[in-house]
Amino acid sequence: MSAAALREETYLPGAAEQVAQVFDFLAAHESAGRGRPEPRYFLAGPTPSDRVELPAEVHRVLQQVVTALQQGLAVTVAPTTQTLTTQQAADLLGVSRPTVIKLLDNGKVPFERVGTHRRVLLRDLLEYREQRRAEQYAALEATAIDLDDEEDLETVLQQLRETRRAVARRRRSA
Structure with missing residues (x-):
């Protein structure tokens, strides 16, 4: 074919x-x-x-x-090339093109320059996507709290706020 x-x-x-x-x-x-x-x-x-x-x-x-x-x-x-434009990378990640540019410029995803254009290897982008998903699942896991049927709603909400703050502090320090 x-x-x-x-x-x-x-x-x-x-x-x-x-x-x-x-x-x-x-x-x-x-x-x-x-x-x-x-x-x-x-x-x-x-x-x-x-x-x-x-x-x-x-x-x-x-x-x-x-x-x-x-x-x-x-x-x-859907056949696709192994080298993607920034717009194709954005479409695959489900984010905007400027967001992909930031990821590239911050070194989160490796890329090559072809003239003035950035090109991303599909393999690298898929690896980043899996890493990002793992981080998101870890963040969800970290915000999970055990609910006791007898606990007050205000107490549960306070625990959730504290957990979110702890996750945000860890994210900022990383």
């Missing part, structure tokens, strides 16, 4: 029986419990000699696609 033929495409669930067979096969394969041999995955054609080995990345993509289709979800595959 040529690069020009690659385009964003959405796949809707269908052929539920076939998707269920693939899902069951993948689930059985992972839960076999026969140790962890080096995984190898193949795409087979109509004859036994007609097969090709799939890279692990392609297998992971197929697993996600089959799992989503099994759950009745549609799947969109």
Whole structure:
């Protein structure tokens, strides 16, 4: 398939029986419990000699696609380059372009300059996004408090304020 033929495409669930067979096969394969041999995955054609080995990345993509289709979800595959403009990076992170520029200039995400333009590697941006999510989950965890049914609402609100202040102090010192 040529690069020009690659385009964003959405796949809707269908052929539920076939998707269920693939899902069951993948689930059985992972839960076999026969140790962890080096995984190898193949795409087979109509004859036994007609097969090709799939890279692990392609297998992971197929697993996600089959799992989503099994759950009745549609799947969109959108090819993208590995070097992004600041606007593409902003779209991927769900933030504004000026915010991405600040992240780049503050050294939060590595980038390269091509003339006067900044270019961000997709790998670096995805790594930053995962790091940011981990920090956000940690912050949520830090603000979680145990609620006792018998505690006064004012007491709970005061505990929450104190926890938020502590998180803000840690964030400022980091």
